[in-house]
Amino acid sequence: MPTEIVKKGKGVKLQSSSNAKLSKVKVGLGWEVRKGGQLDLDASVFMLGEDGKLPSDEYFVFYNNLTSPDGMVKHKGDNRTGDGEGDDEEILINLSFISPVVRELRFVVSIYDAQARRHNFGHLEDAYIRMVNLENSQEILHYDLDAEFSDDTEVEFARLVREDDGWKFLPTEKGTKIGLQGYVDKFIPEL
Template sequence: MAVNLQKGQRISLTKDNEGLSRIMVGLGWDPVAQGGKGLLGSLFGGGAPNVDCDASVFLIDTNGKVRSKEEIVYFGNLKHKSGSVQHMGDNLTGDGDGDDEQIVIELSKVPQDIARLIFVVNIYDCIKRRQHFGMIKNAFIRVVNLSNRQEMLRYNLTDDYSNRTALIVGEIYRNGNEWKFGALGEGDNSSNLGELVNRYR
């Protein structure tokens, strides 16, 4: 049975799952319904572009840094050179139930000098389109054990992220011989992925 986490909570992935290695991290979100009257209607009135959210993973070294662009897995670099992290492709709209983007992690292949995997979501072309995470609802991150297809945990983001253009959703990190997951849920005003990466330069 999956554990439902709250913001700030942390849980071990491997303590009670000996041999756990291959997991899937799913991220999902829904656009707020378009049309209607009032403020939202004017925001989303005819022809408003879809809110295109992109999920990415930053591989952070033991000094808390992203060393190079090769340590970022996103729609433009779908697989880490170690084979430990693979992005399954970009979803342009967020429509439909379930995961919008999925990332497969092979924990045993994560290089020893990588301490944390940070999962972020940003809105593509957010400044030009005047979009922010107040236009998104039902955002979540979940972790699935791929050996038995069981959902291990889920974190539903419930804060108000209006005027935020990026989210630092969660992290998987080493703690001794364990791998743990932390529910972060931090909003950010970076206008693109490059600005978000600069937090970890």
């Protein structure tokens, strides 16, 4: 399957009759900072139930909670500089065995301590998110995070939605300035 460049508003079916075996994927985040700068991007996954909320706190996978309760979403750890080639942060996902209480995976890229450090996506020269089929190491989706978010400190870039016949990737492309805690507050169930 060739790489598909994802455009805003266009969904891509990840599991279908033509691609039924797609199960293990990697989501990779990469970035470069403008010369002389330093910036820490963080990839996070909110595993949401039917009500659009986290079934429990442990279904929020990020640099301080590296594995979901079902073990099917694993964050490979925090890269604080973006130095080096290739993906700077990786999240491994086994779509076939994600807990049935999870109906959606929501992916957010945030800048660590952005408000205090006065950082935003405008400090980046290049940032991307991609999805790779781990069975054959082939990139199946590539999504560029571009200058459109130059004033923002977080980007909700995509959703994986469980449908009757598999998972669908939907780019959302929403920039915010609410901080990662703002997303936690949005997705945590009210008591």
